[in-house]
Each structure stands twice: as structure tokens, then as C-alpha cells.
Amino acid sequence: MQAQFQLLCFLVMIPMLFSVPWLAANRFSPQQVARNLAVAGLGVAAASVAWLLGGYSLAFHQEVISDPLPVLVQLEFALYALVMLLGTALAARRTLFFPLFAALWLLLVYVPVANLLWGNGWLAKLGALDFSGGLVVHLTAGLTSLVLVRHLRVQLPILTAEQPGTTALGTVLIFTGWFGFNLAPAGSFLPHGPLIMLNTVVAVLTASLAWAVAAPGQELVDRLCNGINTGLVTSTALVGFVGPQTMAVTGLVAGLIAAQLVERYHQVWQDPVDSLQINTTGALVGVGGLILGFDPHLVPAGTTHLALAGSELTAVGVVVLITLVGSQVALWLSEGCLHAYQRIRGVNINVRSEEN
Numbered sequence: 038m039q040a041q042f043q044l045l046c047f048l049v050m051i052p053m054l055f056s057v058p059w060l061a062a063n064r065f066s067p068q069q070v071a072r073n074l075a076v077a078g079l080g081v082a083a084a085s086v087a088w089l090l091g092g093y094s095l096a097f098h099q100e101v102i103s104d105p106l107p108v109l110v111q112l113e114f115a116l117y118a119l120v121m122l123l124g125t126a127l128a129a130r131r132t133l134f135f136p137l138f139a140a141l142w143l144l145l146v147y148v149p150v151a152n153l154l155w156g157n158g159w160l161a162k163l164g165a166l167d168f169s170g171g172l173v174v175h176l177t178a179g180l181t182s183l184v185l186v187r188h189l190r191v192q193l194p195i196l197t198a199e200q201p202g203t204t205a206l207g208t209v210l211i212f213t214g215w216f217g218f219n220l221a222p223a224g225s226f227l228p229h230g231p232l233i234m235l236n237t238v239v240a241v242l243t244a245s246l247a248w249a250v251a252a253p254g255q256e257l258v259d260r261l262c263n264g265i266n267t268g269l270v271t272s273t274a275l276v277g278f279v280g281p282q283t284m285a286v287t288g289l290v291a292g293l294i295a296a297q298l299v300e301r302y303h304q305v306w307q308d309p310v311d312s313l314q315i316n317t318t319g320a321l322v323g324v325g326g327l328i329l330g331f332d333p334h335l336v337p338a339g340t341t342h343l344a345l346a347g348s349e350l351t352a353v354g355v356v357v358l359i360t361l362v363g364s365q366v367a368l369w370l371s372e373g374c375l376h377a378y379q380r381i382r383g384v385n386i387n388v389r390s391e392e393n
Contacts, residue, residue, distance in 0.1 A: 053214020053217075057211065077135075081116055081119070084119050088112050093111060096156050114218070118174040123135070123310075145366055145367050146360050153352075154173050155167070160352045170218075171319070172324070178316045179316030184368065212241065219233050219273065232280075243284075245264030248260045271318075275287065278335045279326065283331075287323060295318040
């Protein structure tokens with residue numbers, strides 16, 4: 038039964054995984070859509086190869102892989118962190134940059150963080166909790182978006198108006214896939230699967246309501262879709278550790294904060310998909326909700342609020358450090374390799390044209 042459950046989670050997450058690149062690619066001019074999808078595909082392929090050739094083994098101490106299903110399920114978590122960076126990378130308009138950066142980032146940032154929290158590493162032994170990726174997936178993605186924006190000096194392109202139907206359909210696919218995302222770490226549907234599903238829905242509802250009232254400058258469809266995404270991100274750190282009341286308050290707070298950050302600083306951060314504001318806010322507010330409102334019956338025996346606060350704050354600090362340093366190193370290595378390629382082949386990789 039466990040294998041069937043993991044297989045179902047894997048299949049449910051596939052449309053979600055590819056909805057994010059689809060939505061990001063369609064934010065740019067129609068002439069750029071095909072190129073953007075190709076860049077996304079190359080990045081996903083490069084990161085997948087890095088994961089299969091050594092990333093999973095390093096993250097989870099599995100020198101010999103006897104069961105490929107956990108490898109594939111965990112690959113989806115890694116790729117979801119990666120595709121949330123895609124909007125920022127696409128704004129730089131460098132076709133060769135993202136695939137190389139994707140593989141390096143996975144090995145230098147995602148793998149170490151996953152090992153520390155999910156691979157029985159030091160942070161896990163310290164008592165830090167992260168149910169389905171508030172820190173491993175979303176905090177790393179949000180902070181890396183910041184590094185990309187600052188380093189690449191991204192100039193926000195003229196974005197096409199989001200089509201309500203496209204946005205809504207993509208968001209529905211993400212919402213549906215997120216049940217697999219949040220359920221997969223449980224290992225089986227019972228006993229906690231129903232609570233995880235309820236918490237996921239509660240987070241979405243409360244964050245969406247918060248966005249609807251806190252971001253009057255956006256179209257209502259955009260507010261609701263952004264609220265759904267914020268609620269989903271927020272749920273990941275604590276979805277299996279709290280009751281619905283705590284999740285409701287956490288989703289509401291995250292929605293209010295994320296809406297204000299996007300409303301005020303969208304142009305400042307120059308992030309086409311607001312990855313920094315939504316991912317970072319959801320991750321940090323989710324950790325706060327976990328510390329303050331965990332259910333003693335759902336966390337390891339003997340967990341106290343004080344001890345959990347210490348381990349979670351330590352985890353946040355470590356993840357921030359690894360992400361900022363690892364992302365910068367991945368950038369330097371990517372740029373160095375591309376410049377070497379430029380010298381050898383005589384190709385100008387820095388031209389930001391419709392073709393490059």
C-alpha cells in the first residue's frame with residue numbers, strides 16, 4: 038500500500054510541476070513563449086540528471102538505490118523548488134544560463150539543505166521540523182530569486198497581461214497537485230492524511246481571503262490565485278504538525294503579509310513572478326505557526342515550544358546561509374563556464390535578444 042500511495046502522489050504532482058513553467062513562460066511576449074518553455078525544459082532535464090547521478094544519494098545517504106519510487110518523488114520536490122526560480126531566470130533572457138545554473142544550484146543548495154533536514158542530518162537531529170518543504174523547497178527558492186535578481190540586474194520586461202483563464206487553470210492544477218506534495222512525506226494516507234488535506238484547504242482559503250482584501254491594486258482573479266499559491270507555500274512547513282485552527286491563523290497572516298509585500302515592492306525587486314515575496318513569506322510565517330501552534334500529538338514526543346523555537350530558528354539561519362552562499366557560487370561557476378564557452382566558440386552569451 039505504501040508503494041501505491043507514493044505512486045499516486047508522484048502522478049498527482051506531475052501537472053503541478055509543469056504548470057509553473059507554463060505560467061511563467063506566458064508572462065512574457067508571445068514571441069518568447071516557445072523559447073521560455075525550451076529553457077525551462079533544459080533546466081528541468083539538467084537538474085534531473087544531477088539528481089539521478091548523485092544528488093539523491095548525497096541528500097539521503099543512499100549509495101545503493103533499491104527502490105526508484107522515492108527517488109522520483111523526491112526529484113519532484115527538488116524540481117518544484119527549481120521551477121519557482123524560472124521567472125527570474127527568464128527575465129535575464131540567457132538561454133544557456135538556466136540549465137547550467139539549475140544543475141549547480143541543485144547540488145550546492147538543495148542537496149545540502151535536504152540532507153540536513155530530511156536526510157537525518159544535523160538539523161533533523163537537533164529537532165528541526167519541515168513537513169513538506171517550507172524550508173527545503175520554498176525558503177531556498179525565495180532567497181535564490183533574490184540572489185538572481187541582484188546579480189543578474191534583471192530589468193523587468195514588459196509583461197503580457199495575464200489571461201484570467203490561463204492563470205486560473207494553472208493555479209487549479211497547482212492546487213490539485215499540492216495534495217500529493219503535502220501528503221507524500223506522510224508515507225501513507227492513514228492516520229494523518231485527512232488532516233493534511235483539510236489543513237491544505239484551510240491554508241488556501243484563509244490566504245486567498247487575505248489577498249482579496251489586502252491587495253486592492255490587483256484584479257480579483259489575480260488576488261485569489263496569488264492567495265492560493267501563498268496558502269499552499271505556507272502550509273508546507275507545518276501541514277502535518279498542527280490542527281486546522283492554527284493553520285487558519287497562519288494562512289491568514291501569510292496572505293496579509295505577502296499581499297502587502299507584492300503590492301509595495303513588485304517593481305523594486307524586479308521579480309516577474311514574485312517568487313521572493315511569496316516563497317519567503319510563506320516559509321517564514323509557516324515556521325512561526327509551527328513553533329507557536331504545533332499539536333503535541335503530531336510532533337515527536339517531548340517536543341516543547343522553547344526547544345522547537347531554538348531548532349527552527351537555527352534551521353532558518355543555516356538554510357539562509359547555505360542558500361545565499363551556494364546560489365552565489367552557482368552563479369559564479371555558471372557565468373565562468375559560459376564565458377569560457379563564449380571564448381571557445383565565439384558566441385556572445387550576453388546578448389539579450391529574442392533569439393538568444
